[in-house]
Amino acid sequence: MAAIVKRRKERHLFAWLTLALVALYFLLPLVSATEFSLRENNGTHGLDAYRSILQQPDFRDVIMLTLRLTVISVVLSLVIMVPTVTMVHLGAKKYRRLVEFISLQPLVIPPIVLVLGVVNVMPVSWLGSADLLGFEYVVLAMPFTFRALDAGLMNLDVKTIVDAARGLGASWLTVLVRVVAPNLKSGIFGAMFLTIALVLGEFTMASLMLWNTFPTWIATVGQSDAALSVALSVASLAFAWVLLVLISFADRRRKA
Amino acid sequence: MERTSTGVELRNLRRTFGPVVALDNLNLTLQPGELIALLGPSGCGKTTALRLLAGLDQPDSGEIVVGGKDITAVPASKRNMGMVFQSYSLFPNLTAAENVAFGLRVRRVSKSERLKRAAELLELVGLGEQRDRYPHAMSGGQAQRVALARAIAVQPDVLLLDEPLSALDAKVRTQLRDEIRRLQIEVGITTLFVTHDQEEAMAIADRVGVMRAGNLEQLDLPAVLYARPATPFVASFVGTNNVLPTTVEPNGTVYVLGRALAVAAGSDELAVGQAANALLRPESVSLGHRDGGTDGVAGVVSSTSFFGSVTRLTVKLDAGNFILVDMPSVIARDFSAGAEVLARAMTNEVVIQHQEAVALVDE
Numbered sequence: 001m002a003a004i005v006k007r008r009k010e011r012h013l014f015a016w017l018t019l020a021l022v023a024l025y026f027l028l029p030l031v032s033a034t035e036f037s038l039r040e041n042n043g044t045h046g047l048d049a050y051r052s053i054l055q056q057p058d059f060r061d062v063i064m065l066t067l068r069l070t071v072i073s074v075v076l077s078l079v080i081m082v083p084t085v086t087m088v089h090l091g092a093k094k095y096r097r098l099v100e101f102i103s104l105q106p107l108v109i110p111p112i113v114l115v116l117g118v119v120n121v122m123p124v125s126w127l128g129s130a131d132l133l134g135f136e137y138v139v140l141a142m143p144f145t146f147r148a149l150d151a152g153l154m155n156l157d158v159k160t161i162v163d164a165a166r167g168l169g170a171s172w173l174t175v176l177v178r179v180v181a182p183n184l185k186s187g188i189f190g191a192m193f194l195t196i197a198l199v200l201g202e203f204t205m206a207s208l209m210l211w212n213t214f215p216t217w218i219a220t221v222g223q224s225d226a227a228l229s230v231a232l233s234v235a236s237l238a239f240a241w242v243l244l245v246l247i248s249f250a251d252r253r254r255k256a
Numbered sequence: 257m258e259r260t261s262t263g264v265e266l267r268n269l270r271r272t273f274g275p276v277v278a279l280d281n282l283n284l285t286l287q288p289g290e291l292i293a294l295l296g297p298s299g300c301g302k303t304t305a306l307r308l309l310a311g312l313d314q315p316d317s318g319e320i321v322v323g324g325k326d327i328t329a330v331p332a333s334k335r336n337m338g339m340v341f342q343s344y345s346l347f348p349n350l351t352a353a354e355n356v357a358f359g360l361r362v363r364r365v366s367k368s369e370r371l372k373r374a375a376e377l378l379e380l381v382g383l384g385e386q387r388d389r390y391p392h393a394m395s396g397g398q399a400q401r402v403a404l405a406r407a408i409a410v411q412p413d414v415l416l417l418d419e420p421l422s423a424l425d426a427k428v429r430t431q432l433r434d435e436i437r438r439l440q441i442e443v444g445i446t447t448l449f450v451t452h453d454q455e456e457a458m459a460i461a462d463r464v465g466v467m468r469a470g471n472l473e474q475l476d477l478p479a480v481l482y483a484r485p486a487t488p489f490v491a492s493f494v495g496t497n498n499v500l501p502t503t504v505e506p507n508g509t510v511y512v513l514g515r516a517l518a519v520a521a522g523s524d525e526l527a528v529g530q531a532a533n534a535l536l537r538p539e540s541v542s543l544g545h546r547d548g549g550t551d552g553v554a555g556v557v558s559s560t561s562f563f564g565s566v567t568r569l570t571v572k573l574d575a576g577n578f579i580l581v582d583m584p585s586v587i588a589r590d591f592s593a594g595a596e597v598l599a600r601a602m603t604n605e606v607v608i609q610h611q612e613a614v615a616l617v618d619e
Contacts, residue, residue, distance in 0.1 A: 156348075157343055157344075157345070160341050160343050160344075160345045161345055161346075161347055161348075163310075163312050163332075163339070163341065163345070164339065164341060164345040164346075164347075164403075164406075165347070165358070166311075166312065166332040166333055167310055167311075167312065167332055167335075167337055167338070167339040167407075167416075168338075168358055168359035168362060168406070168407075168410060169333050169334070169336070169359055169362045169363060169410065170333055170358075170362045171333055174362060179347055182347075182349040183347065183348050183349050
């Protein structure tokens with residue numbers, strides 16, 4: 001009995017040690033970045049860099065553009081992917097591999113190739129619209145949205161509840177909006193979060209298409225004010241974390 | 257809850273899945289207010305028939321007529337059917353009352369009317385107190401009751417029950433089975449009930465249809481189905497049978513357990529002198545002690561199984577084969593394992609079939 005207790009304690013110790021190492025791996029750069037962003041000229045620490053964020057002349061335009069791209073990406077991703085993944089789970093299982101394959105392409109094809117393809121194919125008049133970048137983000141987010149929604153639907157007997165709703169007179173739109181979506185909240189929130197995180201972090205496409213989004217702005221600012229640039233990165237990370245916590249909270253409330 | 261019942265006709269329904277013929281020109285008529293149970297082994301096409309009627313699947317050919325109207329091409333959402341599924345199909349994000357009211361909401365019934373109807377129906381299935389519970393907080397029996405209330409809330413033309421009891425434990429299954437029948441009679445709704453459980457089908461249905469390989473082998477009253485099976489498959493599928501080798505005699509009878517029995521309708525047609533299998537129900541065999549007479553075939557009781565009022569005895573005949581005998585438990589007490597007995601057929605006619613058809617017969 002004593003041997004079993006000893007082994008159990010050793011296992012717990014090993015688990016905690018592993019967790020501590022992983023936490024250190026992730027937290028050390030974050031702590032360093034935060035510390036750097038708080039440094040002030042006189043050798044003390046303060047919030048000067050964070051205060052100056054709001055005073056930047058481009059700040060409002062950059063945030064509005066990023067917000068617009070975020071809304072376009074999230075809404076379009078959900079409108080396209082929720083019905084698609086639902087159909088794959090309902091009956092079109094033979095197309096699952098195909099949809100999965102297509103959704104994985106953005107991970108295989110470099111963003112520069114995607115951008116050049118789009119620039120060559122799209123009418124010139126479209127190239128001046130930021131919405132085009134939003135459409136490209138939808139493609140770029142596909143690997144994440146597919147997986148998040150797929151995982152959500154795995155936990156749901158979607159075929160039975162869809163059949164039940166159809167049998168009760170619900171149209172396909174009603175089925176998607178009132179039956180599938182409310183029961184797929186965690187998957188939808190996950191897809192939303194990942195898409196938002198992608199828009200907040202995507203640099204290559206925005207830069208190549210000459211749009212001044214949040215990530216390209218951080219890079220530009222970083223060339224003249226390193227502390228401000230790092231402060232912006234830390235702030236965007238904090239924003240993403242808050243979002244993640246809110247999503248988890250909303251999901252927990254639903255389950256309760 | 258007064259309503260007019262609707263009749264249903266399935267005409268020459270055919271449905272294939274690749275090379276598999278799930279339904280092979282099925283014809284079935286449900287009279288208004290009738291409950292028909294479709295019974296059969298897995299893959300016989302019973303659920304396919306139900307899904308075609310619900311509109312959740314489309315036939316390759318044939319017609320579905322409800323209340324005199326051809327609804328074959330009508331989508332599921334426009335058919336006015338109520339359906340209860342084998343797996344719990346309640347919407348997890350809605351309470352019991354909201355689940356029941358879902359179909360009414362889709363039909364744009366006012367909120368006050370919806371809530372009133374949902375409350376009434378939950379009372380009807382004995383769950384008035386559970387109206388605010390979510391499906392995850394309900395037992396399987398409660399979930400299926402709510403699903404039943406939800407199905408009848410929309411006052412459907414036809415109620416479709418796809419093995420609704422198979423996920424429940426034995427006691428709840430019996431209770432809910434009786435409840436479904438009570439509700440069905442009370443509401444007067446035409447109902448198609450699909451099951452692989454023959455006891456369930458016999459207990460609940462006005463008529464039972466036995467299906468095999470996409471065909472309806474026999475549709476009859478439960479008692480007729482049991483006593484006068486139309487085909488050897490029905491005889492072997494419904495109830496338990498002893499399979500006893502025999503030979504067709506010149507006068508058309510067969511000798512089974514020491515008695516000459518007439519060949520029952522629905523038997524395979526066999527020539528005089530041809531070897532056959534006789535299908536004899538366990539309750540159609542009587543036992544006597546060997547020292548009590550000479551009438552019957554000798555054997556030894558090898559084991560007994562007590563089922564309450566009835567006991568099933570397994571008897572090894574001297575010829576080497578085993579037979580099952582059902583008898584009232586008060587009588588079975590006289591026959592413990594090892595008792596030397598004489599087995600005798602207690603019926604005047606018996607279903608016979610080709611000996612090679614024995615694979616169809618359950619043990």
